Amino acid sequence: MRRSEFDRAVDAEFGARGASLIVDLSLSSLGHRTAAQALDAGVPARDVWLALCAETDVPESRRHGVGFIEPHRR
Numbered sequence: 001m002r003r004s005e006f007d008r009a010v011d012a013e014f015g016a017r018g019a020s021l022i023v024d025l026s027l028s029s030l031g032h033r034t035a036a037q038a039l040d041a042g043v044p045a046r047d048v049w050l051a052l053c054a055e056t057d058v059p060e061s062r063r064h065g066v067g068f069i070e071p072h073r074r
Contacts, residue, residue, distance in 0.1 A: 006039075023036045
């Protein structure tokens with residue numbers, strides 16, 4: 001998962017509150033870092049996405065963001 005795919009997945013799942021979640025929510029499975037801190041520290045975007053989903057109780061059926069593919073540009 002690329003960072004751009006992570007951003008699209010967050011936007012699709014959380015909408016307007018996604019930006020706040022990325023910088024404010026402490027993710028216990030990532031050493032109590034925020035998603036932004038974890039990404040800055042080099043944690044793979046896929047791992048951050050899954051941790052964010054787990055922390056916010058996103059149902060397994062909606063954790064498909066790990067499969068979002070960046071659209072082809074023409």
